[in-house]
Amino acid sequence: MRIQIAGLDLVILAVYLIGIVALGCLAGVWRKKNSSGDGESYFLAGGSLKWPMIGLALFSTNISTVHLVSLAEEGYKNGLAYGNFEWMAPFTLIILALFFAPFYIRSKVATLPDFLERRYSKGSRNWLSGLSIISAIFIHIGFSLYAGAIVLEGLFGIPLMYSIIGIAVLTGVYTMIGGLMAVVLTESVQTVVLLIGAIVLTGIALVKVGGWSGLTETVDPHMFSVLRPKGDPSGLPWYSILLGYPITGIWYWCTDQTIVQRVLGAKDEQQARLGPLFAGFLKILPVFIFVLPGLIAQALIMQGKLPAIEKSADVYSVMITHLLPVGLKGLIAAALMAALMSTVSGALNSAATLFSYDLYKQWKPETTEKKLISIGRIVTIVGMVLAICVAPFLGRYPTIFQGINAAICYISPPITAVFVFGVFWKKASSFGSFTTLVIGSALGFVVFGLDFYKEQTGWNIPFMMSGFYLFCICAVIMVTASLMKPEELTEEKAALVWNHPLDALRAPGLPGFGNYKMLSAVLFVVMIILYTIFH
Structure with a gap:
């Protein structure tokens, strides 16, 4: 089903694309004028990000066109x-806020592999760097x-x-020029566009169906249940x-560089x-x-x-x-582009940060900050080209949503294990971490192969249970x-392990509604209520 798009819709879409690229480039110019030009200002926005931008950027990077x-x-x-997959995320975001974010900020790391080296060893850092770059290019971008x-x-x-080349180039331009500040600023705008577009379509559809009562009277009540x-x-x-879900969710929201990089650029722990x-x-x-x-x-x-739909994949376009009406179609088209570009830009910046800090600077520690930024820009281009080459081959999966989640289920278990044990168990050792990463990654690759060729292998374990x-x-x-x-746990490593889980709540929060303890409790209760209503 192809949309008959009018001239006004094309104008709206073109203005959006030009505007978002210009905004990203202007963010790069602002960063250059108002910073020392060091790597932190490029890769981590100079540690200046506040909670609204972090939250909007986390949401925007997570939501891609495939979600819509x-x-x-x-x-x-x-x-x-x-x-x-959406409502379980708040629980893992609470875990990020309470247990992982404080250590990330206190240790002043630029990347999560850097954190893993401080907690374990250089071997663990290098292995995670490789896995993170692969996941950024293949899972997030590809x-x-x-x-x-x-x-x-x-x-x-x-x-x-x-489409693949055009979007990759447009997104790569402002990501390469502006760094994380451009990524986060454009993601904040794109989140607003995305939400407006999706809310408008949902609202019009709900009115058309006769409101909530019209919907509930028409479809099977079982369809409203989230727990099957x-x-x-x-x-x-x-x-x-x-x-x-907790296995994939902790990896995705708490330990994946592409997502957590926004948190690493926070102004402070609060x-x-x-x-x-x-x-x-x-x-x-x-x-x-x-x-x-x-x-x-x-x-x-x-x-x-x-009208009746021949292919379920066409439901959104129908x-x-x-x-x-005319005009709103252009807004929805802009929302689709926003979802795509925000995910790609975040992953490109993440891959550049990982390669520059965790691999190149380790190989050549005398590298200047200016050279490091240049290396990051080159990696952005290379990552963009690799993703363009890989993307067409990912159509072998039955559905894109299934492909993404299956890939995450096979790459996340060893990473989740070393991070969780690392911050909660003092006896977790460097040897244990590296062994888990290597063997766990190998097992994940084997299970991925068994699942990918399930018709030949007879593999029938659901991907979530496999994880x-x-x-x-x-x-x-x-x-x-x-x-x-x-x-033996050194003083530096001991500072990255909770003596007791409740220690995560001992730090004072901001007064009033800005208190992280109160917000965590409210979010938790709200999610329990939603699951109770839609169980």
């Missing part, structure tokens, strides 16, 4: 079941470019490779979410805590503005107000075509290897 389109498709097919190109081809008829039993057609039984909590509240919205529209589309079809089982194995390896080859 694939979550609507899942809503159309399975109701709110896949909303778990999948996003491919998904975005598929959407743009389906909606506007733009050839696949034209074993054997449910969605393929997401409640226990797979409860056991599997801002580093509040930013993720703000993002946690924002993550409540996607179930209602990304997943719910697909369910509304099902109701509209049942009511005869939308809604845009039949529900939105949980892999984590259990990694935990055993971590404990066993650490006890086999223990090491």
Whole structure:
């Protein structure tokens, strides 16, 4: 289903693209004028970010075009079941705010592999650097470019490779020039555009279906449940979410450089805590503005107000075509571009930071800050080219959403294990960390192969449960290897381990609504209430 886009819509889309690239470039000029020109100002925005920008950037980097389109498709097919991927995120963002962010800021690290070296060893740092660069290029950039190109081809008829190259180049330009400040500033704007576009489409669709009562009277009540039993057609039984999501969620929200880099650029520890909590509240919205529209589309079809859909992947484009007037179609197109560009820009900046700080500077420690920025810009270009080359081959997965989550389930378990044990268990050793990373990564690669060729291998374990089982194995390896080859905890390493989990709550917070303890409790209670209502 291709959108018949009018001249006004094209003008809105063109103005948005020109404006966002210009804004990113201007951020780079501002950074150059108002900083010392050092690496920290380029890669970490000079440690100046406050909680609103951190929260908006976390949300924007997470939400890609695949979320808008694939979550609507899942809503159309399975109701709110896949909303778990959004509503479980606030719980892990609370973990980031309480337990991980304080250590990241106190240790003044530029990258998470740098943190891993301070807690464990250089070997762990190098291994995580490689894994993080691979995940940034393949998972964050490659999948996003491919998904975005598929959407743009389906909606506007733009050839696949034209979209991939065009978006990569436009995003790469302002990311390369402006660094993290440009990324975060543009992501803040893109989050607003994305939310407005999605809310407008959801609102119009909800009015068309007869409001909430019209929706609930039309579709099966089971479709509103997020916690499904074993054997449910969605393929997401409640226990797979409860056991599997924390593994992938902690990796994604607490230990992945592409996401956490916004927290590393925080002005201080309070801002580093509040930013993720703000993002946690924002993550409540996607179930209602990304997943719910697909369910509304099902109701509209049942009511005869939308034409029947041949392919479920077309549900978002059908809604845009039949529900939105001229002008608003351009706004939705801008929202789709915002989701794509924000994810790509964040991952490009992350890959550049990882290579420059964790690999190049380690190889040549005498490298000047100016040279480091130049290296980062070269890596941005190389990463962009690699992602362009890889993106077309990612179409081998049954669905993009499935492909992304499967890949995360196989790469995350060993990383989650070494970080969790690292900050909560004093006996976790360098040998245990490196052994877990190497063996866990190898096992993940093997399981990935078994799952990818499941027709030949007969592999039938759901990817979420595979991630949980892999984590259990990694935990055993971590404990066993650490006890086999223990090491004395130095003063520097001891400062990166909680003596007791409740110590994370001892730091004073800001007064009133800015108190991280109160906000964490409110967010937790709100999520429990939502799960109670939509169980």
